[in-house]
Amino acid sequence: MSARGRMETYEVRVLHEGYSRLVDDVFEANCTCTLITGPYNIIVDTMTPWDGNYILKRLKEFDLTPGDIQFVISTHGHSDHVGNNNLFLSARHIVGRCISYRTTYFDEPFSRGDEYVIDPESLRVISTPGHTLACVTVLVKTDEGLVAIAGDLFEKLEDVYNEYVWLGAGSENPDLQRHNRAKIIQLADYIIPGHGPRFKVTKEMKEKFKP
């Protein structure tokens, strides 16, 4: 039970705010790294291989070590989203739609596109292909509402208004991505995109993306 006297829920904290930008015609990017704490502790998207010490330092601020993390989720397999998965040796690893622990691979219906339920009350991973065909989104019920940790399904807030932002970031299937973007906008109260600050899903957005 929490201090508020009811069932413990999950909290979502951004450990690193992702970005992508052109600097003198050179594309620079790093991903958003998110920590979910609650009955399960989960880290979503682990940045580039050069960011391990940064992640350890941020975890320490919450009194956590890698051994306290039960799930590592990479929303997809690009290098800036998997770079430090190997810090988390007690965790089950979910990379896109592939689930493994050590050398064991789990043939879950998830790998064929079904959702993967971590906590039936509050936490599931759903398939949201587009940016890559194996992309997933983590949905977390919190006190503030439903938070979607969407990886590069959304690059950043700007792409809600300008398609070229997410198309420019690369899309293996733009039609699927468009469809899944609309689905997440309808579902979520907040979106944490792959390369920008978290944003609130407004009524106007839900209207604009109505199927």
Ligand SMILES: [Zn+2]
């Ligand atoms: Zn990315």
